[in-house]
Amino acid sequence: xxxxxxxxxxxxxxxxxxxxxxxxxxxxxxxxxxxxxxxxxxxxxxxxxxxxxxxxxxxxxxxxxxxxxxxxxxxxxxxxxxxxxxxxxxxxxxxxxxxxxxxxxxxxxxxxxxxxxxxxxxxx
Numbered sequence: 037x038x039x040x041x042x043x044x045x046x047x048x049x050x051x052x053x054x055x056x057x058x059x060x061x062x063x064x065x066x067x068x069x070x071x072x073x074x075x076x077x078x079x080x081x082x083x084x085x086x087x088x089x090x091x092x093x094x095x096x097x098x099x100x101x102x103x104x105x106x107x108x109x110x111x112x113x114x115x116x117x118x119x120x121x122x123x124x125x126x127x128x129x130x131x132x133x134x135x136x137x138x139x140x141x142x143x144x145x146x147x148x149x150x151x152x153x154x155x156x157x158x159x160x
Contacts, residue, residue: 052101086116093119102126 082088098109105126112120
């Protein structure tokens with residue numbers, strides 16, 4: 037069975053969960069060691085203040101996995117102001133138009149099936 041199947045997707049998600057679970061244990065040990073030495077900082081606060089940013093075009097990306105699928109944010113900042121922001125949420129992926137070489141997106145398959153069954157019952 038190939039990875040481009042429901043079973044393949046589920047296996048990939050299971051592997052991802054195992055890997056992240058193992059990494060979480062290591063991260064917790066690192067955090068505990070830092071706290072033990074008196075280091076309570078979780079981030080460098082000076083980098084979050086716009087006055088510390090270089091006066092040029094800045095770009096940032098944030099990508100994560102949400103319960104319904106991939107989530108991504110892209111931002112461009114010019115002169116301390118956001119000049120472009122784009123967010124791609126799980127619904128974008130789940131309802132995306134089909135690519136000719138790939139099967140229809142899950143919601144597209146459902147709508148197609150629902151439309152077909154509705155038409156077949158009303159045409160009798």
